[in-house]
Amino acid sequence: MPPEAASLRLVSKSAWDPTDSAHVLILAGGDGVRLRPLTRALAGDDRPKQFCALVGEESLLAQTLGRAALLVPRERTHVVLTRGHEPYYREIVAGLPPSSLIVQPENRGTATAVLYGLLRIAAQKARGPVVLLPSDHWVSDDAAFMAHAAAALGLVDVHEDVVVLLGIVPNRPEPEFGWIEPSASSFGGWLDLHLVHRFVEKPAPDLARALQAGKSLWNSSVAVSQIKALGFLFAEALPGLVDSFLRTCGMFGTPSEGAAVERLYRELPAADLSRDVLAARPEALAVLRVAGVGWDDVGRPAAAIEARKRAAILWP
Numbered sequence: 001m002p003p004e005a006a007s008l009r010l011v012s013k014s015a016w017d018p019t020d021s022a023h024v025l026i027l028a029g030g031d032g033v034r035l036r037p038l039t040r041a042l043a044g045d046d047r048p049k050q051f052c053a054l055v056g057e058e059s060l061l062a063q064t065l066g067r068a069a070l071l072v073p074r075e076r077t078h079v080v081l082t083r084g085h086e087p088y089y090r091e092i093v094a095g096l097p098p099s100s101l102i103v104q105p106e107n108r109g110t111a112t113a114v115l116y117g118l119l120r121i122a123a124q125k126a127r128g129p130v131v132l133l134p135s136d137h138w139v140s141d142d143a144a145f146m147a148h149a150a151a152a153l154g155l156v157d158v159h160e161d162v163v164v165l166l167g168i169v170p171n172r173p174e175p176e177f178g179w180i181e182p183s184a185s186s187f188g189g190w191l192d193l194h195l196v197h198r199f200v201e202k203p204a205p206d207l208a209r210a211l212q213a214g215k216s217l218w219n220s221s222v223a224v225s226q227i228k229a230l231g232f233l234f235a236e237a238l239p240g241l242v243d244s245f246l247r248t249c250g251m252f253g254t255p256s257e258g259a260a261v262e263r264l265y266r267e268l269p270a271a272d273l274s275r276d277v278l279a280a281r282p283e284a285l286a287v288l289r290v291a292g293v294g295w296d297d298v299g300r301p302a303a304a305i306e307a308r309k310r311a312a313i314l315w316p
Contacts (some may be wrong), residue, residue, distance in 0.1 A: 003179060009249055021128030021166075022076065022153055023227075024068040025117040028061050028135040029088065034299060050135040051088035053255050055299055061092050064135040069129065070146045078102055078121060079135075080113040088094075091269065099124070099253075105262045110134075110221070111271035112241065115234055116261075118227055123252040129156050130230065132223040132273075140294030148176035152224035155193070155286075163225040164188075164232060165196070165278070167217030167287040168295045173208035175279055177297060178274055180287050191287035193304040199279040220295065229284075237280040238271060306313050 016270050032039060032048030039052045043202075046277070050061045052232075061079075068077045074095065080102045081089055093101060102120050104113065114132060121130065131149050139145045152164040167180045178201045182194035199219065203211060244264060250261040271277075278285060 010269075013167050015235075021126075022072050022129070023121050023130045024072050024133055025114065025121065025128060025130055025135045025184075025314060026064050026068060026077065026079045026135050027117075028064075029080045029085075029104050029113045030110075030136065031082070032136070032299075035069050045088075047088040051085065053090065055138045059092055060137070060298070061135045062090065063139075064133055064137070065092070065096075065141045067139065067146055068131075068133060070142060071149060075100070076126075078117055080117045081165065082107045089114070105265045106131050107270075108268045109270035110263060110273040111238060111276050112265075112268055114230075114243055114273050114277075115241060117240075118231060118234075118248045120228060120252055122231075123249060126227065128227065129141065129153050130225060130227050132221070133239075134221050134297075136297060136299055137193065137220070138294070138296045138298055141253070144293045145290065145295070148288055148293075149222065149224060150287055155190075155288075156224055156226055156229070159188070160226050161229050161232075161284070163223055163285050164193075164223075164230055165279070165285055165287045166220045166222040166290050166294075168220050169211050169289060169291040170216075170218050173205065173212045175203055175205050175208045175219065177202070178221075179203060179208070179216045180219045181214070181216045181289050187286045192291075194287055194289075196282040196285040196287050197271045198276065198282055200227060204281055217289060218297075220272060220290070220296070222297055223273075233277055234283060237277045241268065241271060 016197045028050045029049055030050065032050065035049045036046060039047060039049050043052045044056065051059050053059050056063065065077065075097055077096060078100045080094065082104050102117050104116065118130065127270055148166055155164055156162055165180060178199060178200060182198045183197040186197050201239060244267065247265045248260045251257045
């Protein structure tokens with residue numbers, strides 16, 4: 001475990017283990033349109049990227065499930081999916097309890113997926129923290145990466161109102177990624193943890209170079225928070241979306257859930273977690289610097305090819 005992660009684990013109130021109460025929410029409902037030519041060439045069909053073995057022998061979703069298993073048991077691992085992708089994910093999620101599968105009728109963006117997932121977890125009378133894991137990432141060292149997530153869980157156990165993002169130390173001035181500019185001062189005096197100053201989404205090349213030179217970080221979209229704290233962010237940033245779900249969430253876990261969610265999703269616009277929720281309240285967020293771990297968001301062909309090259313160097 002990196003030294004900064006180990007030190008952050010010490011902020012816990014007691015002898016605490018993240019598997020005691022934490023949940024993991026995996027986002028796997030995207031359509032992967034931008035990467036379809038590559039996934040079609042690799043898989044021979046139109047499956048979204050998270051169900052394809054883009055880097056390595058397992059699908060990206062299977063790799064993400066493996067990461068989650070380092071932190072929590074499978075009964076506290078939840079996956080947001082989209083119904084039309086069922087032929088592609090059926091075998092990958094076969095080992096999870098049916099109650100862990102949160103199936104959207106359609107993809108309505110990451111913010112909608114996260115809110116549905118949070119409310120489904122809350123409907124199971126769950127309390128405590130949650131780790132959000134996108135399923136379209138390549139990570140060179142799962143154990144080291146999830147040690148940072150465990151460190152963030154220790155932090156939000158003490159600072160219950162803070163949402164912690166994992167920020168990746170960039171290896172290039174990537175203009176197609178979202179960036180996080182940390183504030184100058186550290187949060188609570190802990191090494192490599194800062195409040196968020198601002199988000200920069202897909203900067204121009206010159207700005208991307210300046211951000212890298214200025215110690216800004218890639219936004220991994222991996223977030224760690226108490227369920228309640230993240231829910232408050234949604235209520236402030238997207239009150240209409242929250243109200244729409246609250247009119248329906250009484251049916252979660254009942255035979256009426258499917259039909260109710262079907263009606264709900266017909267009315268919902270798409271909403272993005274980073275742009276529409278997190279960037280709306282940067283002062284409520286902290287970012288934990290993740291160094292020494294290879295990472296790429298493989299949502300674009302160029303990034304997927306870059307990740308495949310980096311993986312080939314590590315595992316020839």
